[in-house]
Amino acid sequence: MFELQEGHRMIETAMRQFLEKEVVPLIDDLEEGKVLPYDIMRKMAETFGLTEMIKARFQKMLKKEGKKSEEEESEAGAFGGPGFDPLIGTIIGKEIARVYPSLGLAMGATLGLAGGTIMAKGTPAQKERWGLPILTFEKIGxxxxxxxxxxxxxxxxxxxxxxxxxxxxxxxxxxxxxxxxxxxxxxxxxxxxxxxxxxxxxxxxxxxxxxxxxxxxxxxxxxxxxxxxxxxxxxxxxxxxxxxxxxxxxxxxxxxxxQAKDVFAGERTGAPAMAWGIIERCLEVTVKYATERKQWDRPIGEFQLIQEKIARMYVHLENVRNIAFKHAWAQKEGKKITMKEACAAKLYCARAATECALEAIQALGGYGYMKEYRVEMLMRDAKLLQIGGGTDEIQILNIAKELLRAEGLEVKLGG
Amino acid sequence: MKILVTVKRVPDPDMKVRVNAEGTGIVEDNMKFVINPFDEIAVEEGLRIKEKKGEGEVVIVAIGPSVVQEQIRAALAMGADRGIHVDVDSYPDPLNTAKLLKAVAEKEAPNIVIMGKQAVDDDYGQAGQMLAAMLGWAQATFAYKVEIADDNSKATVTREVDGGLETIEIDLPAVVTADLRLNEPRYASLPGIMKAKTKPMDVFKPADLGVELSPVLELVRMEEPPPRKGGIIVETVDELLDKLRNEAKVI
The missing domain is CATH 2.40.110.10 (Butyryl-CoA Dehydrogenase, subunit A, domain 2)
Structure with a gap:
């Protein structure tokens, strides 16, 4: 439950190779708006067979509206357990965030928010008319x-x-x-x-x-x-x-x-995967740099202030990974994540991502402040996690509200 | 058309390899293992031949401990049809590898065996040639382009040789080894990965194949290359000559 299965690692490897080859060379152009992320999404969907998979599932789903087909379960069962595997989406999101979080955000907005809302709320005709073209990236939502x-x-x-x-x-x-x-x-x-x-x-x-x-x-x-x-x-x-x-x-x-509580749930779900990717990358870059960069003839990794940064980043990585695993587990088991759990997870992941990216910049010093290592980009991107999909402050208010309500104190936001 | 493709499990070439303290091998903790990149090209070529023919079977064979099944499944995820795992405790030397592959090739009777030209871990580059010799089949090494005749009787293979290309025609069955530019391997698709675990995989011990391993090569010691030192700029030609003569001792 708390580790990636072989199939997950295969997806991770394939995604990483694809992103390194197809996205990394385009980052400067994407950052300047000279290239849009949509054709990359389309290529990704085509390369990994997502389009055909989504179309096949969609047809099945339309036939048996609301019922999970057995075939679908046995197929997904190849990943070590029966049923649909939400961790796949998490891994894809994580791998994208390692390289270029913007791509994950744009993808999450079309696929998860626009597509997800249509698939959750729409009638079969609406799903076919607007949902399917979004899920296959033919249209952008x-x-x-x-x-x-x-x-x-x-x-x-x-x-x-x-x-x-x-x-x-x-x-x-x-x-x-x-x-x-x-x-x-x-x-x-x-x-x-x-x-x-x-x-x-x-x-x-x-x-x-x-x-x-x-x-x-x-x-x-x-x-x-x-x-x-x-x-x-x-x-x-x-x-x-x-x-x-x-x-x-x-x-x-x-x-x-x-109602209010339904709406932001979708916006929050991408945060753990994105934070995981950003933190994993920042830690990797920092550890590598700490072994190679020398001052006073010693790798800076020998200095305890650098070690402290590495250790802190690792603690965040462990926690964020565990949150992502827990959410995937809950989704798979059909267990409900409470409002305060979801808010706590989003709050923690967002802050951890920003903190780790800032620490990575600090560990790399002047090089971290330059674009070359991309940690400054990850820091600017991570900051959005603390604002979009409900600010840190709103997560805090929601957590407190739910805890206090359990003891009979009803707190109203905004008086 | 039956295509037998060999894959070897090797450390990820993008990762830093460290030799263990005893000098008997590499440190495997936290190491990621992948299909040998040349073998991945071989798998891709097998799949392309099958796709072009519109029929056929791509069979993957790997030799090693049970962990090599991961690399077999990675090849199955790319689209190969089934796997054969030859279960041995450690990775045999090229001659014994060729012996085991010969037994598998005789059992499977493929139209063609495609292998990587060498494994990137030990860099021997011998197993393909040895296998072809043992089987008495034609061989085309360092393949740049492979074309199979319509009746599967012959293959035209363009090879990378010093300073150019050489095109040869060989009778099938044959052993072909893949060079870097033969193709660009595909990514495993998500449906491919999902199906990989349900595809058949046979496991054989050397004895099941009638092979007795007799190592002919002993690994004596492994050591890391000396760390690179920074260059220096010399002031005069005389100083250069002096350093070459007395420090580097090359002239």
Whole structure:
């Protein structure tokens, strides 16, 4: 349970070879926005047979909606246990983050957030129409939740969907939306605007699918960011965007509505894998450097202040790995991860990744500050983990809220 | 078309290899092991021949302790059909390797045996040639390009030789050894990896194959190359001559 099986190691090896060859030479161009990450994702999917696998599973799933087929279980069982193996996704995410976290973020946003929401909420027809093209990377998805005036307080979002016969009319604006500048399919969260009854719907937000090219939908240029530069981020503008009710995921308002706790779960799941990759890489670079770099005729690894950094990074690596293993185990066993567990994991992984990347830069000194070793990039990228998908502060508030609630104290965020 | 491909388990060439304190071998802790890169090229060539023919079977054979099954499965994940593990405690010398492979080749009766031109751990580069000689088959070493005749009776092999290429035609069955530029091996796909464990793998002891191992080579000692020293810049030709004569003692 707490180690990679042979099949996992094969995936790890194959992914690493692919990424070293296909992505590493492109990093500078990706960082400058001269190359977009989407063709790399497509090539990756093609190379590793993901497209055919997803298509085959999809057809099976559509036939037996909701039921796991036995064949699928025995196939995945090759990894040392029966059933679907969530660790595969973790390993792929980890390997990507070692080399270029931006690619993982852009992939996570289309596949996990946009694709995942459609697959979780959509009707079979919606899954086929929008889910499948996203899962096979034929189309790129974006997931729009955050607005200029609502971030952590996501349910204060102002985007509205006004019913109009068989249609909804969407108005509003989304920001910090990964893939927005280039996406084909947008999952946009909105509140239903019913005029008088508006109060009743306040607790709920609803996901709509809007395709690129729909009149009234426009996107911004890619934003300039501190890190994650290879993952295009932008704003989405909705100006009287008229979509048929079949664009409401689930098609009925009853099944479409989302509550706060459902929404961020998906955004958090990528954090352990990404932190694992960043930390593993930083530790490797630091250890290697510490054995090669000499001062006063001694490798700097002989200095205890460097040893302390190495040891700390290793402790973080162990913890983050164990968190990733635990999440994969829970997902496989169908066990629920509580809100506070998920928040604690995300908080720890995000902080650990940033800390390790900073320590790696420090251990490498001037060389760490230069782009060559990429640890400065990993530090800028790691920092996003502390902000996106719920800030560190929100994770802390959620943890405390749940612990206090168990003792009968109900804490309300924002008073 | 039956294609027999040999794979050897070797330390990852990208990792730093250290000799153990006794000088009897390398430190294996934390070492990653992979298919010998030239053998990986051989596997790829086998798969390409099968794909081009539209029929056939690619059989993988590896010799060594049970851990070599990992490398067999890695080749199966690339797309090979089944594996043969010749179970011995340690890796035999080239002559005994060839003896074991001869027994497997006689049992399997393939149209072609494809091997890496050498293993990157011990760099002998002998097993392929020895195997062809023992079987009395044609051999084409250092292959750059391999083409199989439609009726599987002959192969045209372009070889890398000093300063150029040489194209030869050989009768099949034959032994071909792969050079670096023969092809670029594919990555194992996810479905391929998932299927690898369910593909058949036979395990034989040398005795099952009627082979008695008789080592002809003894590893006396292993040592690491001396660490590289930084260069120096000499002031004059005389100083250079002096250093070459008295320090390096090469003239």
């Amino acid at each position: 974006a997931w729009g939740m955050t607005e200029p005036e609502s971030g952590s307080d996501a349910f204060a979002l102002k985007t509205t969907a006004k019913p109009d016969g068989d249609y909804y009319i969407l108005n509003g604006q989304k920001t910090f939306c990964t893939n927005a500048p280039y996406a084909d399919i947008f999952v946009i969260y909105a509140k239903i605007d019913r005029g008088q009854e508006a109060k009743r719907d306040k607790r709920f937000i609803f996901p709509f699918v809007v395709e690129r090219g729909t009149p009234g939908l426009s996107v911004s240029e890619p934003f300039k960011k501190m890190g994650m530069k290879g993952s295009p981020t932008g704003a989405v503008y909705l100006d009287d965007v008229r979509v048929h009710k079949s664009h409401l995921l689930g098609e009925t308002e009853e099944s479409a509505r989302d």
